[in-house]
Amino acid sequence: MSIITKWSNKHKKNFPPSPRKLPIIGNLHQVVGLLPHRSHQQMKSILVLQLVSNKSVHSFRSIRKDETALFVERIREYSSSSSETKPAVINLSMMFVELTNNGICRSSFGVRCSESEKRKKFMVLLKDLSELTGTVRVGEFLPWLGWIDSVNGFDKRVDRVAKEMDDLLEDVIQQHMENTTMGEKGEDFVHLLIEILNDSTDADLLRNPNVMKKLQNEVREIVGSKQDVTDDDLEKMDYMKAVIKEYFRCHPPLPILAPRVALGNVQIKGYDVPQGTWVFVNVWAIGKDPDCWDEPEKFEPERFLNKLNNDSIDFKGLDFELIPFGAGRRGCPAIAFSTATIEFLLANLVHKFNWELPDGAHGTNLDVSESSGSSVQRAVPLLVIATDSMRASLG
Numbered sequence: 001m002s003i004i005t006k007w008s009n010k011h012k013k014n015f016p017p018s019p020r021k022l023p024i025i026g027n028l029h030q031v032v033g034l035l036p037h038r039s040h041q042q043m044k045s046i047l048v049l050q051l052v053s054n055k056s057v058h059s060f061r062s063i064r065k066d067e068t069a070l071f072v073e074r075i076r077e078y079s080s081s082s083s084e085t086k087p088a089v090i091n092l093s094m095m096f097v098e099l100t101n102n103g104i105c106r107s108s109f110g111v112r113c114s115e116s117e118k119r120k121k122f123m124v125l126l127k128d129l130s131e132l133t134g135t136v137r138v139g140e141f142l143p144w145l146g147w148i149d150s151v152n153g154f155d156k157r158v159d160r161v162a163k164e165m166d167d168l169l170e171d172v173i174q175q176h177m178e179n180t181t182m183g184e185k186g187e188d189f190v191h192l193l194i195e196i197l198n199d200s201t202d203a204d205l206l207r208n209p210n211v212m213k214k215l216q217n218e219v220r221e222i223v224g225s226k227q228d229v230t231d232d233d234l235e236k237m238d239y240m241k242a243v244i245k246e247y248f249r250c251h252p253p254l255p256i257l258a259p260r261v262a263l264g265n266v267q268i269k270g271y272d273v274p275q276g277t278w279v280f281v282n283v284w285a286i287g288k289d290p291d292c293w294d295e296p297e298k299f300e301p302e303r304f305l306n307k308l309n310n311d312s313i314d315f316k317g318l319d320f321e322l323i324p325f326g327a328g329r330r331g332c333p334a335i336a337f338s339t340a341t342i343e344f345l346l347a348n349l350v351h352k353f354n355w356e357l358p359d360g361a362h363g364t365n366l367d368v369s370e371s372s373g374s375s376v377q378r379a380v381p382l383l384v385i386a387t388d389s390m391r392a393s394l395g
């Protein structure tokens with residue numbers, strides 16, 4: 001064996017298996033479209049301690065309640081305009097986007113985004129921002145190709161969105177400052193941030209009718225004849241919690257976590273990971289890994305209730321099989337906030353309505369393909385028919 005071969009064998013690294021690389025750009029083409037997620041550590045502690053703390057989750061309860069009630073009311077209007085010959089088809093995807101936007105707007109600024117032109121502009125900017133963060137800057141990976149970002153207009157767009165967002169937020173802060181000095185007290189994020197500043201010098205159900213039936217039975221049995229779902233009711237809804245876990249396993253909203261960089265040369269399970277390597281954790285693939293899950297392609301909430309299987313697994317970041325909110329120091333600080341919102345909304349929708357697909361379609365026909373971007377959204381709008389459950393039981 002020649003000296004060169006001996007030397008190269010000695011220094012040969014055992015890299016983890018990877019998809020095939022292309023010459024020069026390596027695996028760059030496979031990571032285009034990921035989210036390079038950044039956040040400031042100080043902002044995170046404010047967010048954890050003030051904005052999404054348990055106290056704050058509780059104080060935003062009235063917003064969750066109002067928005068869910070409005071949502072339910074709109075579905076009720078559609079549903080009552082429905083007739084047997086002409087059922088009213090609801091674009092649930094669009095309604096969810098509006099619900100989320102109004103929730104974010106009210107929690108952040110104290111008003112619904114549909115209530116003012118400026119707030120509507122905020123939503124357009126959020127969409128631009130989501131598109132931009134879902135696009136990889138070539139110069140970030142290959143500095144010598146950085147000129148591509150200015151030639152293709154990416155840098156200019158980033159500058160424009162940043163400026164417009166700055167102007168708009170400046171205006172919101174100014175208004176809140178004026179209201180605060182005039183003695184008006186809001187209960188939104190901007191208000192909380194201003195207070196901190198002053199102090200210191202915040203579908204699978206339609207494809208699986210059996211799961212829907214079980215969920216409805218649980219929710220309706222626990223809520224009983226009451227009009228509204230209470231926090232105590234939510235606590236008892238084990239099947240609903242399992243449905244939410246199963247949903248997150250199958251469709252993590254951020255399928256790939258923010259990238260990490262190896263700070264030193266490390267060995268993981270016998271593989272060499274050299275210093276400077278960018279590591280992408282694929283949450284979606286973990287949720288579909290047959291080594292972790294029996295029949296991973298099946299939507300089966302029961303797996304979280306079965307004592308012999310995965311019943312103890314939760315998504316709080318301690319069980320690495322299920323990490324839709326990430327894990328460790330960079331994990332999502334808003335788990336409690338998001339879970340409270342989702343549980344309350346889902347329980348209400350299931351309690352108050354029966355759901356089906358238009359034109360007698362079956363769940364298996366439902367197109368659940370996902371669009372690309374930093375967070376996953378449906379590629380095709382979810383169109384459904386809702387029937388008021390009270391009306392249905394009387395009829």
Ligand code: HEM
Pocket residue numbers: 038039044047052202252253254257258323324325326327328329330331332333334337338
């Ligand atoms: C269903 C809803 C949500 C899901 C599934 C989710 C998921 C995630 C994930 C996967 C990460 C990255 C974790 C990592 O890389 O390890 C993250 C980070 C983060 N999330 Fe969420 N999130 C949700 C809602 C929210 C909300 C409502 C807020 C704010 C009010 C929020 C604030 C943040 C922040 C600030 C970070 C960055 C944390 C850091 O880098 O230290 N999230 N989230």
